[in-house]
Amino acid sequence: MFDHFAWSVLVAPALVSIALRLVADRLPPGRGAYVVAWSAAATAAASLANLLVFALKAVAQVPAVGTAFGWSAHTVHQDTAHVAWAPILSVGLLTASVTAVSVKARRHRRVLAEARSLTDGTATVLVLPDERPEAFAVPGRPGRIVVTTAMREHLTATQLDAVIAHEQAHLDAGHHRLVALADLAAVGHPALWWVARHVGYLVERDADEQAARAVGNRRTVAHAIGRASLAAPPALGLGLNAAGRGGAIPRRVASLLDPPRPGASHWQLLPLALAASTLVWTGEAAWDLIELLLKAGMGS
Template sequence: MFDHFVWSVIVVPPLIVVTMRLLADRLPPSTAAVVMAWSAAGVAAASMVNLILFTLTAIAEVPAVGRMFGWSWRVVVDDTAQVAWVPWLSAVLLVVATVSVGLRWRGHRRALRLSHVELPDGGTLVMLPDATPQAFAVPGRPGHVVVTTGMRQLLTDRQFDALLAHENAHLTAGHHRLIRLAELAAATHPALWWVARSVDYLVERAADEQAAVEIGSRRTVAHAIGTAALATTGSRDLRAGLHAAASGGVVPRRVAELLRPPARRRWSGLGALPVSLALASVVWTGEAIYDFFELLNAARPG
C-alpha cells in the first residue's frame, strides 16, 4: 500500500499543479477553471482516502483492536514494517486536513449568511443604500446580484451594465461551485493552494469575457473593472469572497487582457493531461482500498 501513498499523497498533487500551470494559458478561462477545479478535487479526494486507509491501518495495528475484531494485529504490523511511520503520520495529516476543510467550509457558509438580503419581487438585482462601494453575486435559487448605491454612483450607465453582466455571468456559470471545489481541495492538501488562487482568477476572467460579449465592448468592461477595483481598495468585507469586483493584484492582468484583442484559445488534447492524472490517482486509490481489505482478510485466522 505504500506505493499508493507515495503516488496519491506525495507525487500527484504537486505534479498536477505543475501540469496545470503549464496548460492554464493555453485554454479558454472558463474551460481552464473547470479542468483545474475538478482535477484538484479528484486529486484531493484520492489523497484524503489514502490518509484514511493508512489511519485505519494504524488503528488495526493496536492489539486491543485486533482482539476486538478478530484479526492478528501482528500481520498488519508486519505488512507496514518497512514504513512503520507512514500509518501514524497519516493519522496526524488526516486530522489536520479534516480540521482545515471544516474551517474552510464554515467560512463559505458564513460568507453566504452575511450576503443574504431580501430579494425584490420579480427581480434579481438588489440595490443597497450603502455608501461603501460593493458589488457581488450571491448564489442561490434564484441567485442575485447586490450592488451598493456607493458603487452605482461611481459607474456610468454602460459601465454599470458591464458590471451586472459580469456578476450575472458568475451566477449563470455556477462559478461559486468551482471556487468551493478548488478551495476545499487546497484545504485538503497544501500543495494545491495555487489551484484555488488560479481558479479564482480564471472565473473572473471568464466572467469578464462573457460580459464583453454581452456588452459588445471589451474596453467598457475593462473600465468598469478598473473603477470598481479602485473603489474597493482596502475593503475587508467578507462578501468580497463571493466575487465582488474588488481590488487585488490580478486586476491589472484582467484589465490588460480585456484591452487587447481576444486570444483564440481552443480546447487542446493537452488539457486532458491533468484530468488523466487525477483519474489515475482515483483509480490507484481504488486499488489501495482493495489491498486494505485484502490485508484485513489475511490477518483473520483461517
Template sequence: MALAGLSCAALGVLVVAGAVRLPLAAMLGDWSVTTVRAGDRVSTIEAAVASVVLSVAVVAGARMLWRRMRALAAATLEAACLPGRGRLVVVEDEAPDAYALPGLPGRIVVSTGMLDALDEADREATLAHERAHLECHHYAFVAATHLAAACNPLPRPAADAVAYTVERWADEHAASACGGRRQVAHAVGKAALATSGHRPRRRLPDAVLGLLGRLGRQRNNPLATAGPIPRRVAALLTPPPTSSPPLNLPLLPLAGAATVIGSSALCAFAAAHDLHLLLALAGAG
C-alpha cells in the same frame, strides 16, 4: 477536489493499515495479528504520521467548509432581506460598490456611489459582469477549490487561479452580452478607480462573492507582478480567442494534472485492495 479527496483516502488507508496491527483491533475484527504484521509493511511510525497529517487535513477542511457554509447562509439571508423582489438592488451609499450576492434568488447589489461614478454603458457592462457571477455560480467554483486547498496544499495555486479566472469568465460573459470587450475593459478600470479610495461596507467576505483573485507570477510576462485588475483590463484589450475554449486549454498542464490525479487514484485503490486481501487472509487464518 479529486486530488484532495484521493490524498485523504490514501492517508486513511495508511491509518487503517497501522490500526489493524494493534491487538485490540485484531480481537475486534477476529483476525490474526501475526498474519497482519507479516504481510503488512506499514510501520507504526508511518501510520502515526499519516494519522497526524490526515487529522490536520480533515480539521482544516471541516473548518473551511463550516466557514463557507456560514458565509453562504448569511449571503442567502441578506439577499432575502434586501428590499424589492427584483434581482437588482440599489442601496443608498456614497461609497462605490457593486457585487453579486448568492441566494434564493441571487441579488445584484449596486450602491448609488457606483452608479454616479459610471456612465450608462459602464453600468450595463458592470451589471452584466455581476449577472454572470450569479448565473454561472462562480461562488461554488471558488468555494470548491478553497476547500480542496484546505485539505491539500498542492491545489492552493489552482485555488488562487480559479478565484481570478471566474472574474475573467464574468468579463468575457459581459463582453458577449454588451457586444464590446473594450467597453467592459473601460468599465472594469473605471469601477476600480472609483473604489480605490473607498472601503466597501459589505459584511460578507469577498471570497464568498467570487471577487478575489491572484494569479501566480509568469516568466516573460510584464503583468506578472500586477494586480488582478490590470491583468483583466489587458486581457480584454487583446483580440478575443479564435477557437472554442476546449481547444485553447494547454495540453501539458492538463496531462500533468490528469497524471497526478490518476496516480493518486491508482495508489489509493491498490493500497485499499491489498489491505482488504490481507485482512481476508488474516481472518481466514
C-alpha cells in the same frame, strides 16, 4: 501498500499542481476554471481517502483490535514495517486535513448566509444605500446582484451595465461552486494552495469575457472593471465581484483590450489524467487493505 501512499499523498498532488500551472492559462478561462478546480478536488479527495486507508491500517495493527476482530495484528503491521511511521502519520494528517476542510466549509456557508441576508426581496439587481463602492453576485435560487449607491455613482450607465453583466455571468456559470471546491481542495492538501487563488482569477476572467459578449464591447468592460477596482474598498468576501477576489486587475484589463484567443483543449487532459490516476490508485489501496485484513484473518 506504501506505494499507494507515496503516489496519492506525496507525489500526485505536487505533479497535479505543476501540471495545472502549465495548463490553466492555455485554456479558455471558463474551461480552465473547471479543469483546475475539479482536478484539484479529485486529487485532494484521493489524498484524504488514502490517509483514511492508512489510518484504518494503523488501527487494525493494534493487538487489541486484531484480537477483537479475529485477525493477526502482527501480519497487518508487517506489510508496512519498513515505513512504520506512515500509518501513524496518516492519523495525524487525516485529522488535521478533515478539520481544516470542515472549518473552511463552515466559513463558506456563513459568508454565503451573510450575503443572502442583504438580498431580501424579489429584485434581481438590488441597489443598497451605502457609501462603500461595492458590486457583487450572491448565488441562490434565484441569485441576486448587489450594487451600492456609491458604486453606481462612480460608474457611467454603460459601465454599470458591464459590471452587472459581469456579476450575472458569475451567477449563470455557478462560479461560486468552483471557488468553494478549489478552496476546500487547497486546505485538504497544502500542495494545492495555489489552486484556490488561480481559480478565483479564472472565474473573474470568464465573467469578463461573458460580460464583453453581453455588452458587445470589450473595451467598455475593461474600463468598467478598472474603474470599479479603483473605487472599491478591500473585498468583504460576501460574493464574487468584478473588482475583488481573483485580483490581477491589470492583467484582466490587458486581456480584455486584446482580441480573444482560442484555447487548446487538449492541454486539459494532462491534469485530468493525473487526477484520475490518483483516484484509481486510491481505490487499489482500499482493496489492498481489504486483502491484507483477509490474509491476516486466515493467519491468526
